[in-house]
Amino acid sequence: MLNFKRNFSLKNFNTFGVNVQANYFINVKKIEEIQKIYYKYPYIPKLPLGNGSNVLFLRNYYNGIVMKIGFKGIIVMKEYDSQVIVKAFSGENWEKFVIWTIKKGFSGLENLSFIPGTVGASPIQNIGAYGSEVKDTLLEVQVYDTNNGQIRIFTKEECKLEYRHSFFKQTHVKNNFLILSVSFLLKKKITN
Numbered sequence: 001m002l003n004f005k006r007n008f009s010l011k012n013f014n015t016f017g018v019n020v021q022a023n024y025f026i027n028v029k030k031i032e033e034i035q036k037i038y039y040k041y042p043y044i045p046k047l048p049l050g051n052g053s054n055v056l057f058l059r060n061y062y063n064g065i066v067m068k069i070g071f072k073g074i075i076v077m078k079e080y081d082s083q084v085i086v087k088a089f090s091g092e093n094w095e096k097f098v099i100w101t102i103k104k105g106f107s108g109l110e111n112l113s114f115i116p117g118t119v120g121a122s123p124i125q126n127i128g129a130y131g132s133e134v135k136d137t138l139l140e141v142q143v144y145d146t147n148n149g150q151i152r153i154f155t156k157e158e159c160k161l162e163y164r165h166s167f168f169k170q171t172h173v174k175n176n177f178l179i180l181s182v183s184f185l186l187k188k189k190i191t192n
């Protein structure tokens with residue numbers, strides 16, 4: 001069952017604290033929920049929301065479905081001698097994820113700590129700080145294609161990561177892909 005909240009205030013879900021009401025609000029934790037929403041309500045506008053640290057609501061009512069992205073989990077997919085592939089689900093808090101990598105001794109994301117937001121939003125504007133950007137370590141992105149309901153992988157090249165920009169940020173594709181998880185290729189700390 002889809003657990004929608006009606007006329008829900010997003011005041012605590014955007015950094016500017018704008019008291020916009022969402023007609024429908026749902027915290028999505030499973031990919032099946034996303035599939036159901038797009039299948040059952042194809043004509044209702046939908047807005048994926050991470051931590052709301054890069055959105056500015058200009059109206060006081062969003063007449064559609066706001067989907068707070070709540071997919072959680074961090075998985076070590078592959079380990080090599082000096083590198084590791086880590087997959088993080090899109091609802092993970094970015095800063096907590098970076099701290100997790102540091103504690104594990106995996107390097108590559110340290111300069112991006114303290115950037116507010118979620119893992120899922122990180123490739124959208126290719127977040128960056130102190131000369132580093134997500135582009136340096138991103139391997140691939142798993143998305144839900146809202147046009148055909150398929151789950152597919154975007155390679156790093158397909159993500160077209162540029163300075164605070166990506167394929168996903170282009171206006172004409174903005175609502176077409178929902179980011180489910182992001183995989184990173186990180187370095188393992190050398191221990192003697």
Ligand SMILES: Cc1cc2nc3c(=O)[nH]c(=O)nc-3n(C[C@H](O)[C@H](O)[C@H](O)COP(=O)(O)OP(=O)(O)OC[C@H]3O[C@@H](n4cnc5c(N)ncnc54)[C@H](O)[C@@H]3O)c2cc1C
Pocket residue numbers: 015047048049050051052053054055069090115116117118119120121122124125126127128129164177178179180
């Ligand atoms: C105080 C402050 C400091 C910041 N510092 C930096 C910085 O140093 N470097 C930097 O690069 N940025 C910085 N930012 C910007 C911000 O941290 C990033 O843009 C971050 O990636 C936003 O993440 P979010 O989860 O809050 O996204 P949101 O604001 O929730 O969403 C941003 C956009 O992405 C879409 N979206 C979110 N999640 C998904 C998903 N899973 N699938 C598809 N679409 C999605 C939303 O619909 C929206 O259009 C800063 C912001 C603040 C407020």
